[in-house]
Amino acid sequence: MALRRRGLLSTAEADSILAIDPHEYTPHPHGVAMRFVADVHLHSRYAMATSRDLNPENLHRWSALKGVDLVGTGDFTHPEWLRELKQKLEPAEEGLFRLRQKWRRPIEAELPASCQRQVRFILSVEICSIYTKYGRTRKVHNIVLLPSFDRVTALKKRLAAIGNLKSDGRPILGLDSRDLLEICLDICPEVILIPAHIWTPHFSALGARSGFDSLEECFEDLLPHILAVETGLSSHPPMNRRLSALDRFSLVSNSDAHSPRKLGREATCFDTELSYTAIRNALAANDPRRLTGTIEFFPEEGKYHHDGHRKCGVRQTPRETLKASGLCPECGRQLTVGVLHRIEMLADRPEKKATTRGRRFECLIPLADLISSAIGVGPTSKKVQGICADLIRQLGPELEILRSVKVAKIKSADQPVVAEAVRRMRRGEVRIEPGYDGEFGTVDVFTEAERLAFRDALK
Numbered sequence: 001m002a003l004r005r006r007g008l009l010s011t012a013e014a015d016s017i018l019a020i021d022p023h024e025y026t027p028h029p030h031g032v033a034m035r036f037v038a039d040v041h042l043h044s045r046y047a048m049a050t051s052r053d054l055n056p057e058n059l060h061r062w063s064a065l066k067g068v069d070l071v072g073t074g075d076f077t078h079p080e081w082l083r084e085l086k087q088k089l090e091p092a093e094e095g096l097f098r099l100r101q102k103w104r105r106p107i108e109a110e111l112p113a114s115c116q117r118q119v120r121f122i123l124s125v126e127i128c129s130i131y132t133k134y135g136r137t138r139k140v141h142n143i144v145l146l147p148s149f150d151r152v153t154a155l156k157k158r159l160a161a162i163g164n165l166k167s168d169g170r171p172i173l174g175l176d177s178r179d180l181l182e183i184c185l186d187i188c189p190e191v192i193l194i195p196a197h198i199w200t201p202h203f204s205a206l207g208a209r210s211g212f213d214s215l216e217e218c219f220e221d222l223l224p225h226i227l228a229v230e231t232g233l234s235s236h237p238p239m240n241r242r243l244s245a246l247d248r249f250s251l252v253s254n255s256d257a258h259s260p261r262k263l264g265r266e267a268t269c270f271d272t273e274l275s276y277t278a279i280r281n282a283l284a285a286n287d288p289r290r291l292t293g294t295i296e297f298f299p300e301e302g303k304y305h306h307d308g309h310r311k312c313g314v315r316q317t318p319r320e321t322l323k324a325s326g327l328c329p330e331c332g333r334q335l336t337v338g339v340l341h342r343i344e345m346l347a348d349r350p351e352k353k354a355t356t357r358g359r360r361f362e363c364l365i366p367l368a369d370l371i372s373s374a375i376g377v378g379p380t381s382k383k384v385q386g387i388c389a390d391l392i393r394q395l396g397p398e399l400e401i402l403r404s405v406k407v408a409k410i411k412s413a414d415q416p417v418v419a420e421a422v423r424r425m426r427r428g429e430v431r432i433e434p435g436y437d438g439e440f441g442t443v444d445v446f447t448e449a450e451r452l453a454f455r456d457a458l459k
């Protein structure tokens with residue numbers, strides 16, 4: 001599936017692009033104003049299937065390298081992780097924290113000058129609720145943010161009486177989402193509870209497999225205390241605005257990172273003072289002057305965008321799924337209904353009338369993936385990682401390179417092909433094979449023939 005399809009380039013055409021006046025390159029059409037970037041949904045090394053590198057020091061380091069100003073702690077209900085957070089974090093602005101100098105100083109000494117910045121932490125956790133409601137099993141993930149360790153300790157005590165908090169950094173509790181919210185409000189009336197990746201098929205408030213058809217069904221009388229919902233990797237704001245029932249909520253995005261390198265792949269931009277109360281007020285007001293927008297994946301790249309059956313390698317559009325009565329054409333089993341299909345099922349607005357109501361968003365490709373597409377080498381290869389580190393050293397944090405650094409500067413950093421890749425990404429000139437049933441989509445900005453043409457032009 002192509003967002004915009006490009007013809008193949010000849011070597012002469014590649015020469016002309018490499019020689020183009022960089023000032024002619026246009027900025028991203030959905031550019032987001034911001035004072036700070038927040039990524040509050042992520043995990044520690046105590047969560048299942050996460051990197052051993054997830055500790056407070058690396059969260060600080062990679063937030064600075066990525067250009068994230070406010071990062072969630074993740075997993076604050078896990079006893080060992082909470083002990084480490086209390087040891088290594090100290091109060092900063094109201095309701096926020098920073099890495100203590102003992103651990104911060106060595107990290108800052110290693111960071112390139114271009115990435116020196118203040119990094120703040122907010123106390124966060126994702127809780128998995130599995131329970132029966134209205135005759136069906138429900139599986140819902142919710143993000144909880146709190147302003148102090150005292151409130152965290154009080155919530156941890158209440159939840160420990162319900163389920164095991166030691167077995168996984170993301171605790172699994174037989175607790176109704178509405179009742180979880182009630183407990184959180186009892187502990188802290190200013191709690192921020194955000195339904196996580198609300199469209200994901202298996203674990204979300206509106207997911208096709210185990211969610212609800214409305215947030216009212218999920219949270220009942222306490223719905224007014226929900227200020228925001230998280231779009232998830234497989235959707236972006238225009239898709240969510242097709243459902244008028246979501247108009248009342250702020251839309252936020254986060255990385256849901258399971259390793260430090262994944263920080264900032266999605267994030268939320270604020271133009272407020274840096275404090276817990278200011279962030280909460282911006283969410284409550286749903287004000288585009290304060291919550292200025294989001295940084296997104298191209299939603300097709302998310303691993304649940306299309307319908308499909310991973311085991312059989314079957315990927316389908318909603319129309320194809322309906323035609324097949326929801327069954328896999330290879331094995332006859334039920335297909336996993338993806339985010340695009342689920343939104344289509346519940347939407348009460350056509351695509352053309354789904355406005356983002358003045359709030360902007362940007363669809364980006366992680367820098368390593370973009371470089372990989374540009375040079376035709378894997379994103380974890382030494383060559384790609386070396387180019388990535390060199391660009392960050394010269395030009396600043398990753399998000400700034402992707403969002404706002406002039407293409408001329410990227411080109412002058414001896415990376416003309418990467419500069420062209422950034423230009424194309426900002427214009428949405430990418431090709432994506434959509435993700436499905438737990439498989440990430442594959443995104444490309446160049447064909448192999450185009451890469452060869454650029455290579456010849458640069459000889």
